[in-house]
Amino acid sequence: KLYTEPSQLRSTTYDYVIVGAGTAGSVLANRLTEDQKIRVLVVEAGRSNNGSDVANIRIPFNAPLASPGTPFDWNFTTVNQPSLNNQPEPYPRGKVLGGSSSTNYLVYTRGASDDYDRLAKIAGDDGWTWDSLHPYVLKHSSIVPPADGHNTTGQFDPAWHGNGPLRTSLPGFPAVIDPLVIQTTQVLSDEFPFNLDINSGNPLGIGWTQSTIANGTRQSSAVAYLGPVLFRSNLDVLINTQVTRLIQTGRVGGKPDFRSIEFAQNAKSRRFHATARREVILSSGAVGTPQLLMLSGIGDREALSRVGITAIVNNPDVGEHLQDHPFLPLQWEVNSNETFDQIFYNPDLAAAVLDQWNHNHTGLLSTNPVTNQLGFLRIPRNHSIWEQFEDPSSGPHAPHYEIAFGNSFVTTSAQNLPTSGGFLSITPIVVSPTSRKLNTSNPFDQPLIDPAFLSTDYDVAVMVEAVRASQRYIAASPWKDYIIRPFIDSANTTTVEGIIEYSRQRTATTRHPTGTAQVGKVVNGDLTIKNISGLRVVDASIFPFVPTGHTQAPTYIIAERAADIIKAAHRN
Numbered sequence: 001k002l003y004t005e006p007s008q009l010r011s012t013t014y015d016y017v018i019v020g021a022g023t024a025g026s027v028l029a030n031r032l033t034e035d036q037k038i039r040v041l042v043v044e045a046g047r048s049n050n051g052s053d054v055a056n057i058r059i060p061f062n063a064p065l066a067s068p069g070t071p072f073d074w075n076f077t078t079v080n081q082p083s084l085n086n087q088p089e090p091y092p093r094g095k096v097l098g099g100s101s102s103t104n105y106l107v108y109t110r111g112a113s114d115d116y117d118r119l120a121k122i123a124g125d126d127g128w129t130w131d132s133l134h135p136y137v138l139k140h141s142s143i144v145p146p147a148d149g150h151n152t153t154g155q156f157d158p159a160w161h162g163n164g165p166l167r168t169s170l171p172g173f174p175a176v177i178d179p180l181v182i183q184t185t186q187v188l189s190d191e192f193p194f195n196l197d198i199n200s201g202n203p204l205g206i207g208w209t210q211s212t213i214a215n216g217t218r219q220s221s222a223v224a225y226l227g228p229v230l231f232r233s234n235l236d237v238l239i240n241t242q243v244t245r246l247i248q249t250g251r252v253g254g255k256p257d258f259r260s261i262e263f264a265q266n267a268k269s270r271r272f273h274a275t276a277r278r279e280v281i282l283s284s285g286a287v288g289t290p291q292l293l294m295l296s297g298i299g300d301r302e303a304l305s306r307v308g309i310t311a312i313v314n315n316p317d318v319g320e321h322l323q324d325h326p327f328l329p330l331q332w333e334v335n336s337n338e339t340f341d342q343i344f345y346n347p348d349l350a351a352a353v354l355d356q357w358n359h360n361h362t363g364l365l366s367t368n369p370v371t372n373q374l375g376f377l378r379i380p381r382n383h384s385i386w387e388q389f390e391d392p393s394s395g396p397h398a399p400h401y402e403i404a405f406g407n408s409f410v411t412t413s414a415q416n417l418p419t420s421g422g423f424l425s426i427t428p429i430v431v432s433p434t435s436r437k438l439n440t441s442n443p444f445d446q447p448l449i450d451p452a453f454l455s456t457d458y459d460v461a462v463m464v465e466a467v468r469a470s471q472r473y474i475a476a477s478p479w480k481d482y483i484i485r486p487f488i489d490s491a492n493t494t495t496v497e498g499i500i501e502y503s504r505q506r507t508a509t510t511r512h513p514t515g516t517a518q519v520g521k522v523v524n525g526d527l528t529i530k531n532i533s534g535l536r537v538v539d540a541s542i543f544p545f546v547p548t549g550h551t552q553a554p555t556y557i558i559a560e561r562a563a564d565i566i567k568a569a570h571r572n
């Protein structure tokens with residue numbers, strides 16, 4: 001049942017208390033309440049994902065309107081980024097049932113098998129290898145026909161898709177660049193081979209984008225996992241309420257035991273408490289989880305004492321090691337009036353596509369807002385970059401960078417939409433970055449977030465290489481009559497110095513924070529917290545290295561396995 005006020009709760013004691021009904025938290029809420037005898041409370045700071053004002057979190061193409069600066073988002077900002085000309089960056093995180101899966105850009109990629117194998121090695125648990133996780137890969141998701149019903153043969157491999165509740169699909173609306181992107185994989189097949197399914201564990205090459213969209217509508221963990229089980233009498237979900245602190249309830253096996261939470265609706269309102277008989281599970285995301293640990297006295301002793309918090313468990317790694325993917329759109333003016341830009345210039349067209357979506361959930365608004373094709377690529381072994389840097393990737397199937405092809409002008413906070421013209425955007429993303437950081441202080445204040453974008457020479461060098469690869473892509477013959485010229489802002493990105501200068505002006509977040517309560521440093525292989533009893537973390541903060549794809553699918557996969565680990569831990 002869904003509650004909007006803490007005073008409405010039927011109990012203060014549950015078997016499990018989950019903090020955050022986001023991507024991972026909703027998976028756990030669903031799986032742990034499969035056993036009717038188990039009672040679960042989920043406390044979510046954000047609002048409901050239903051209501052009369054939720055169009056922008058339901059309509060796939062409107063995802064960029066869901067955050068930042070909206071009631072669905074925490075509206076965080078990073079600290080000034082010295083390597084991005086000392087500018088801060090908006091840092092969106094979903095604050096709504098489904099968490100960031102309700103506001104993200106819907107791209108569904110699992111990353112490389114090597115990413116999971118490295119996680120298993122760091123965790124000391126073979127259960128996290130790609131092969132061992134295969135049942136969870138199939139259990140969490142399924143692939144359904146796209147909104148336009150086109151024949152998807154040759155665009156994905158059905159063998160890699162299961163029958164799970166999270167429904168995904170291939171692009172639901174064709175882009176004028178689709179044939180050009182695919183033809184280039186034939187013309188430049190050595191460097192940019194076609195990959196039938198980038199979600200097979202080997203993402204290398206260029207393939208069709210899969211998105212968390214079904215029937216032309218966003219599929220989030222709230223839609224796929226939480227909504228369908230809200231009727232269960234053993235599940236209580238409290239929204240609009242922030243957990244402010246975890247409370248030590250005693251000691252178990254010589255370790256501090258944290259089985260209670262404190263929560264409130266705002267900084268001035270009454271504080272409430274609830275207790276878990278079995279465990280409190282933190283699924284508050286890569287910003288919320290370390291913030292809550294630190295507020296509860298779990299973190300770096302000296303940093304906590306500077307903000308007046310007494311450390312109960314000294315762990316300097318809590319909230320450190322934030323890792324994200326830097327993202328840099330490049331744009332070209334093109335010889336077409338069929339790019340998606342047109343709906344931003346023409347209100348009649350915008351109204352027509354909205355009418356179509358409202359009518360039957362088809363048309364432009366039913367598709368992913370960013371891209372119909374993605375490429376994941378490695379810098380070859382004989383490239384001079386490797387004379388200077390160690391390869392930080394997890395293995396031979398893991399890319400160093402990604403390129404996403406957009407049939408419109410992709411912007412960042414540092415760039416406005418032009419008022420006319422048709423555009424192609426290619427967005428290089430460094431997917432094995434080496435920059436890491438995050439710091440925090442008080443529950444209702446925004447924490448200090450520092451992704452340290454492009455702060456290492458390696459990240460800069462890979463960004464340069466990714467920009468050059470994008471330029472080689474559109475220099476191929478299929479684009480000859482299509483590209484007019486580079487957009488003015490990116491026109492000078494022809495020299496290494498020019499690319500670096502452009503990167504420092506325009507790089508933004510791909511919104512993939514991970515690593516702030518990572519396996520090996522903060523949590524054990526079973527995701528329990530080191531030197532603490534009664535507490536576990538299940539969300540994107542546990543990844544020791546950011547996966548080399550977009551981070552929602554890896555989060556669903558680890559959450560599905562975590563549910564089984566938790567059930568097994570309490571079986572007797």
Ligand SMILES: Cc1cc2nc3c(=O)[nH]c(=O)nc-3n(C[C@H](O)[C@H](O)[C@H](O)COP(=O)(O)OP(=O)(O)OC[C@H]3O[C@@H](n4cnc5c(N)ncnc54)[C@H](O)[C@@H]3O)c2cc1C
Binds near residue numbers: 021023101108244555
């Ligand atoms: C704008 C945006 C675009 C993105 N695009 C993509 C994409 O296209 N593809 C992709 O794969 N990934 C994308 N991502 C990233 C992906 O969505 C996240 O990595 C993933 O959803 C993280 O899941 P999580 O469970 O760790 O956290 P979340 O899903 O963020 O869940 C955390 C939940 O905890 C709640 N919470 C936090 N603190 C508290 C507290 N103290 N008390 C109570 N509740 C609390 C939050 O409100 C939230 O609901 C995007 C993210 C954003 C924000």
